[in-house]
Amino acid sequence: MTDILVAKIGGSTLGSRDTTLKDIVELQRRGVRPVVVHGGGALISDWLARHNVPTRFERGLRVTDGEALKVVVAVLAGLVNKELVASLGALGARAIGLSGADGSLLRASLLDPKLGFVGEISGVDGQMLMGLLDQGLVPVIAPIAMEWQGERPTGQLLNTNADSAAGAIARALGARWLVFLTDVPGVRSADGQALARLPAEEARRLMESSVIEGGMIPKVEACLKAAAAGSMSVVVDGRQEGALLSALEGAAGTVVG
Ligand SMILES: Nc1ncnc2c1ncn2[C@@H]1O[C@H](COP(=O)(O)OP(=O)(O)OP(=O)(O)O)[C@@H](O)[C@H]1O
Ligand SMILES: [Mg+2]
Numbered sequence: 001m002t003d004i005l006v007a008k009i010g011g012s013t014l015g016s017r018d019t020t021l022k023d024i025v026e027l028q029r030r031g032v033r034p035v036v037v038h039g040g041g042a043l044i045s046d047w048l049a050r051h052n053v054p055t056r057f058e059r060g061l062r063v064t065d066g067e068a069l070k071v072v073v074a075v076l077a078g079l080v081n082k083e084l085v086a087s088l089g090a091l092g093a094r095a096i097g098l099s100g101a102d103g104s105l106l107r108a109s110l111l112d113p114k115l116g117f118v119g120e121i122s123g124v125d126g127q128m129l130m131g132l133l134d135q136g137l138v139p140v141i142a143p144i145a146m147e148w149q150g151e152r153p154t155g156q157l158l159n160t161n162a163d164s165a166a167g168a169i170a171r172a173l174g175a176r177w178l179v180f181l182t183d184v185p186g187v188r189s190a191d192g193q194a195l196a197r198l199p200a201e202e203a204r205r206l207m208e209s210s211v212i213e214g215g216m217i218p219k220v221e222a223c224l225k226a227a228a229a230g231s232m233s234v235v236v237d238g239r240q241e242g243a244l245l246s247a248l249e250g251a252a253g254t255v256v257g
Contacts, residue, residue, distance in 0.1 A: 047075045106124060136194045
């Protein structure tokens with residue numbers, strides 16, 4: 001395994017007074033090579049409302065028409081991405097903000113026409129990211145992908161689920177850790193308690209019985225795939241002090257798979 005960490009920062013924890021960015025810089029100082037993937041759910045909903053663009057979710061995925069896509073790209077690849085880059089910069093890291101369209105980092109195909117411009121990731125240019133990591137940069141990735149049909153990019157941008165993007169990136173890089181920073185203590189089981197460990201079969205059962213639902217589904221699915229490929233996969237409360245450092249030690253959150 002590599003010394004690469006893929007950390008997905010949930011839109012649900014963005015802006016809360018957490019130590020995640022500080023933890024990322026500290027981990028880099030210790031020799032870990034961090035890659036950040038971010039969401040932006042709440043902020044996107046806020047900006048969509050400001051522009052009177054209605055949206056709804058199906059199975060945890062935002063139905064994205066042409067108007068919604070413009071706001072999603074502007075907020076995710078613009079505002080959220082650059083604020084994260086600037087904040088990491090202020091903490092002493094050299095961060096580089098990218099969308100999945102930049103350098104053809106993320107390829108995707110339409111997931112389901114009913115969802116609009118929502119993509120399912122079909123390819124990740126891991127080598128490009130390795131080049132950035134080799135220069136000591138911290139890639140900060142907005143989950144916007146380019147649509148490809150066969151071997152050709154169509155020029156269409158697609159909104160992709162940030163959790164699935166983080167999972168695909170972790171697998172492409174052979175990351176040692178995949179950590180989801182979110183707004184709950186971990187994955188809850190039927191009794192409402194966050195689990196310290198969630199083995200694969202139990203995870204599948206909890207998804208079938210809808211104990212795991214909505215925004216937790218793509219996280220757990222990404223964790224299961226990454227864990228099967230050898231990554232330590234954790235869902236942790238990003239609002240807690242030192243959450244990321246504790247997650248890598250298995251001392252906080254839910255280790256999945
Ligand atoms: N079994 C479960 N255990 C814990 N949380 C769950 C479970 N099932 C569903 N959830 C929901 O998943 C949510 C986290 O996913 P959500 O998509 O809302 O946040 P995020 O992915 O961190 O942010 P963003 O989507 O903006 O990037 C929790 O707030 C919780 O309501
Ligand atoms: Mg989410």
